[in-house]
Amino acid sequence: MSTTQESFDYSAHIPSNAEKFRQRTLPLLIFAAILVAIPLTGPSRTVYTLMHQMGINIVLALSYNMLLGRAGLLSFGHAVYFGFGGYFAMHAMNWIADGSGIWADFPVFLLPVLGFGAGALAGAVIGWPSCRRAGTTFAMISLGVAELIASGAFMFDSFFGGEQGISGDRMNGPELFGLTLGPISQVYWFIAFWTVVGVVGMYAFTRTPLGKLSEATRDNPQRVQFIGYNPQRVRYLVFIFSGGFAGLAGAMAAVNYEIFTPDAFSLVPSGFILIMAYVGGITYFVGPIFGAILLTYMQSMMSDFTDAWLLYLGVLFISIVMFAPRGLAGIVFGFSAGLRGPRPRAFLITWLTQLAGVALMLIGLIVLVEIAVRWSNGYGEVFAPFGLPLAQANPLSWLLVVAPAIAGVALSRRAARMREAQA
Known part of the structure; x- marks a missing residue:
C-alpha cells in the first residue's frame, strides 16, 4: 500500500469535530x-x-x-x-x-x-x-x-x-x-x-x-x-x-x-x-x-x-455479544450515522424491518419463558398478558410462541438481504 493510501485510510477513521461533539x-x-x-x-x-x-x-x-x-x-x-x-x-x-x-x-x-x-x-x-x-x-x-x-x-x-x-x-x-x-x-x-x-x-x-x-x-x-x-x-x-x-x-x-x-x-x-x-x-x-x-x-x-428476569438478562448479554458487539451505544450511534448517510430512507426501512423482526422474536421468547416458569413452579398460576390466559395446555399459547418466532426470523433475514443490497 502506498504512503498516500495509508494516509487516506488513517484520516478516514479520525472523527470530525461535529462527530466528537455528538x-x-x-x-x-x-x-x-x-x-x-x-x-x-x-x-x-x-x-x-x-x-x-x-x-x-x-x-x-x-x-x-x-x-x-x-x-x-x-x-x-x-x-x-x-x-x-x-x-x-x-x-x-x-x-x-x-x-x-x-x-x-x-x-x-x-x-x-x-x-x-x-x-x-x-x-x-x-x-x-x-x-x-x-x-x-x-x-x-x-x-x-x-x-x-x-x-x-x-x-x-x-x-x-x-x-x-x-x-x-x-x-x-x-x-x-x-x-x-x-x-x-x-x-x-x-x-x-x-x-x-x-x-x-x-x-x-x-x-x-x-x-x-x-x-x-x-x-x-x-x-x-x-x-x-x-x-x-x-x-x-x-x-x-x-x-x-x-x-x-x-x-x-x-x-x-x-x-x-x-x-x-x-x-x-x-x-x-x-x-x-x-x-x-x-x-x-x-x-x-x-x-x-x-x-x-x-x-x-x-x-x-x-x-x-435473570434469564432475560442472559439472553440480552448473549445477543449483544453475538449480534451487536459494539453494544447499545453502537446501535444508537450507528442508527444516527445511518440517518445522516447517503440513503437515509432505505436505511430507515431496513432498520424498522430488523426492529420488527427482533420484537416478534422477543414476543415468542417471553411467552415461552413465562409459560415454562409458571408450569415449573407448580402453583397452578397461568400467564395471562392483557387478560388472555395462556396455559401450557392451550394450543393458542404455543401458536403465540411459534408464529412470532418464525415471522421474526423471516423479517430479520429480509433485513439482512436489504442491507446487502444497499452495500
Whole structure:
C-alpha cells in the first residue's frame, strides 16, 4: 500500500469535530441536564431509589471500562475496589459520628473522596503483581484475588463486620451545601453531584496522555514499548485510577444504603459490572452509562414482574455479544450515522424491518419463558398478558410462541438481504 493510501485510510477513521461533539460532549450535556430535571418532576421515593442505584452503577461501570474498554484488561474482580471504598467510607462515617479528632469537622458529603483513595490504594497493592501480565493471565489473577478477598471478608470481623457487615448514620458531622442527607431527596443531590464528578473525571482521564497510552497499550503493547514507554507501568497506573473510581462508587453506595456487607466483594457484583459495561458498549465512553441504566432498571423493576428476569438478562448479554458487539451505544450511534448517510430512507426501512423482526422474536421468547416458569413452579398460576390466559395446555399459547418466532426470523433475514443490497 502506498504512503498516500495509508494516509487516506488513517484520516478516514479520525472523527470530525461535529462527530466528537455528538459522541462525547453532547451525551454528557444531556446526561447532566436530565439529572437536574429529575427532581423538578416530583418523583416518588421509588424513583429516587432507582436513580440512586443508577448513579452508583454508572460510576462503577465506567470505572470498569477504564480497564476493559481502554486498557484491554478483562477483570473478574472489580467489585473488590468498590468494596474497599465502601467499607472505608463506612468506617469514616462512624468516626464522624463519634466526633473525635479531625473527623468532627469532616462532612459526610465528602466521603467519596476517601472512597477514591481507598480504592486507589487497593488497586496499587493488588495491581502491582496483577498488572505484570495481561490477557488470560490477568483475568485469572483477578478471579483469584476476588475469591481470596471475598473469603477473607468473612474472617476479619474487626474491619468487615462479619456476615452482618457495618452500618452507620449519614446524618452526622457538619453539613455541606445545606444538605443534612436525611431526606431521600437530599441524598439524590449527593448521588447526582458525585456521579457527575465521576463521569467528568473519567472522561477527562481518557483525554490525558496516560489515557491515550492505555488505548495504545491495548492495541499494540510492542509498539508502545518501542516508542519508549513501559506497557506494564501504563496498565498499572490505569489499574490504580480504575480502582479509585470504583472506590468512589463504593463510598456513594455506603452513604446511600448506610450499610456495607462482605457480599459486595463476591463474584456476583463483579459479573454484573462486566455485563453492564459490555451491554452498553465498551468501545464508546457513554456505552457503560447506557448499560448501567438499562441493567439497573432490569434488576430493580423487572424482578417485580417476572421471576425470569435473570434469564432475560442472559439472553440480552448473549445477543449483544453475538449480534451487536459494539453494544447499545453502537446501535444508537450507528442508527444516527445511518440517518445522516447517503440513503437515509432505505436505511430507515431496513432498520424498522430488523426492529420488527427482533420484537416478534422477543414476543415468542417471553411467552415461552413465562409459560415454562409458571408450569415449573407448580402453583397452578397461568400467564395471562392483557387478560388472555395462556396455559401450557392451550394450543393458542404455543401458536403465540411459534408464529412470532418464525415471522421474526423471516423479517430479520429480509433485513439482512436489504442491507446487502444497499452495500
